[in-house]
Amino acid sequence: DAKTTQPNSMESNEEEPVHLPCNHSTISGTDYIHWYRQLPSQGPEYVIHGLTSNVNNRMASLAIAEDRKSSTLILHRATLRDAAVYYCIPVNTGFQKLVFGTGTRLLVSP
């Protein structure tokens, strides 16, 4: 499994953009990069995933470095509801399971 490094915590103000970094220097060429988040007292929730190109959806954007050794999850305008733990998970083709690290706890202030 590729190892990941994420900041333990980050802070943001409401309505400001948030950039959550993840280093995954041991990622293989076929690993997808998944992001999940976990709100307090809830199960993890899928956010976004990508392989090489930057990706956008209604929740967030994912920027993947050209060498694929790092990625950044971008929340364009943080809301209080975005306060959660965010997990970056490299997933190899053929794997049946997700391997969670400890993630980044995002605090959002009004």
Next chain:
Amino acid sequence: NAGVTQTPKFQVLKTGQSMTLQCAQDMNHNSMYWYRQDPGMGLRLIYYSASEGTTDKGEVPNGYNVSRLNKREFSLRLESAAPSQTSVYFCASGEGGSVSNQPQHFGDGTRLSIL
């Protein structure tokens, strides 16, 4: 739109008691998973079922058994509960095959305390 439903939401057991955690999904997914999450830690995979009729061990299977009852339901059994199994248990489902290009969907968890 229920998604993944787990029962019960909370349970307190005494050491040595047995119980079964239930999980059902209504998304016609092939794969189902059981994870546990201890305080301050990420989720760890206990068992998974890649398709109906198959089950496989994950990272931390000791002390647990599973049953894939049908395509919708995947249960987790503690035969003789121990305090070390106090945790929050999450069930998840996915379309199956390689998970690399498919998201998993999680339930809201079962909070289990063993005294």
